[in-house]
Amino acid sequence: MSQSITSNELAKRVVNREDTLILDVRNTDEFDDWKIEGDSVEIINEPYFNLLDGLDPVADKLKKDQEIIVVCAKGNSSKMVADMLREEGFTDVHDLEGGMKAWSEHLEPVKIADLNDGGSLYQFVRLGKGCLSYMAVSENEAAVIDANRMTDIYEQFAGEKGVTITHTIDTHLHADHISGGRQLAEKTGGAYYLPPKDAKEVKFDYEALEEGNDITVGNTTIKVQPLYSPGHTIGSTSLIIDDQYLLTGDILFVKSIGRPDLAGKADDWVGDLRETLYSRYKELSDDLIVLPAHYSFVEELSDDGSVKARLGDLYQRNEGLQVEDEEAFRSMVADNLPPQPNEYENIRQTNMGKMNPEDEKQREMEVGPNRCAVHG
Structure with a gap:
């Protein structure tokens, strides 16, 4: 055998x-x-x-x-x-x-860094789908960002670290995978955060993830600072942790940029995408470490298995950040949109609480690669 x-x-x-x-x-x-x-x-x-x-x-x-x-x-x-x-x-x-x-369901945890005052930041790499989620740990608390639906893995990891998950955060309404954020919050008694502009049709209660409303994890100085950064969705909101790490959701990746069309509003949202990438992010420190919610190519993995890059370096080498002319940028995005993710509309409906598929159906809905990026 x-x-x-x-x-x-x-x-x-x-x-x-x-x-x-x-x-x-x-x-x-x-x-x-x-x-x-x-x-x-x-x-x-x-x-x-x-x-x-x-x-x-x-x-x-x-x-x-x-x-x-x-x-x-x-x-x-x-x-x-x-x-x-x-x-x-x-x-x-x-x-x-x-x-x-x-x-497709395996998550590989990788430590990103020790944070101020003894905290830690971890990245969970979903090798079979290219999804990236995060856990920020401080004192006896943890925040999980862009959780996958396999929530047991986060609970087990938090248990090993001796912390309680008190916050779950989605940077935007996901369309390529089913979020575990709300389910994880319900299981742990934590608060679930979602950008209000992405939550107008949701069928559940949530905390508003909005710029200016910092989220403090633990009793230390780890702050999750939201930064409104639309383009992939109208509500897309980035997070800055410890003034060092920029969690970009599906707006900016290591080798590509986010797609603006998964709600059928590419013409409207491509301008927001450009504004975020070419103006809002440009005002941030070049030394911020970009931590995206997805990757597309295996070469984006660092030697330690993580996916990350310095923001200033991406402005030098990411092709999606090199198109200064606005019309040329719009054309580049339109010409390089990949196929839609499998069952993306049903995934969006599930993440809004409008559908509640059985576990096996959820697995089937997620089969295949993520397709959240525009590759110039």
Whole structure:
């Protein structure tokens, strides 16, 4: 029988840039849309149905003594192919437990920094979807920003640190993944914050995330300072923590900028996006460390597995920040919009409290990569 490898174990390899060979047996269209990526990952795609009559399609691509990790959508087909490989004399074969579904849900915590007066800031990297969420810890309290729906991970992490989650914050109304912010607040008894301009249709109570209303975590000087920064959504609000870290939500990424069209108002919001990127952020310190809510490319991961960059450096090298002419900027955004995220409108409805899908349906709604960025 084949041995399984967990998403947690595979994530450690990807982050540590260990040589990894993956045989992905999903259909080619699914593979082309979304796959496991990493600096040291080699990946071969051969659909499962091509292997039902034998391993000939991959035999000349694999060595009998090399480690092979077989991946499918949910973990069933990969087990069968892994067993077939072992029967043919391949000695080091594993299947990914739970398949791409499990990979999509794994969160890898990375420490970003020690904060003033003993606090800490952590980034949770969702390698399978490119989502980034955060936890700011101070004294016995914690704030979680842009939480994914897998809230148990944040609760467990807070428990290990001996802190209580007292604040959950969404920088905007998400359209590519289901937020866990409200659910996490309900489970921990904390307050849930959302920008009011994004919350006009929500069906639940929330605290207003507004510029000028600092959020203090713990009894120390860690302040989460909101900064109104529309463009991805009309309410998008960035956070400045400790006067050092700029959480940009889906407005600015390391290699790209946010898309303004997920509510069908690209023509209206592209001007707001430009104003935020070319004026509001320009007034901030170049030394702020940008911490976005997503990444698109594996090369955006730093050596420690985190995603971050100095704001001043991004103004030098991020192509989305180099288009000085306003009409040229509008054209660049319009010409480079990626496909809409899978089921993005249903995800928005869920995040507004208008829908409450079963857990399995929520997983299906989130399948695939995030598509929140414009790549110039």
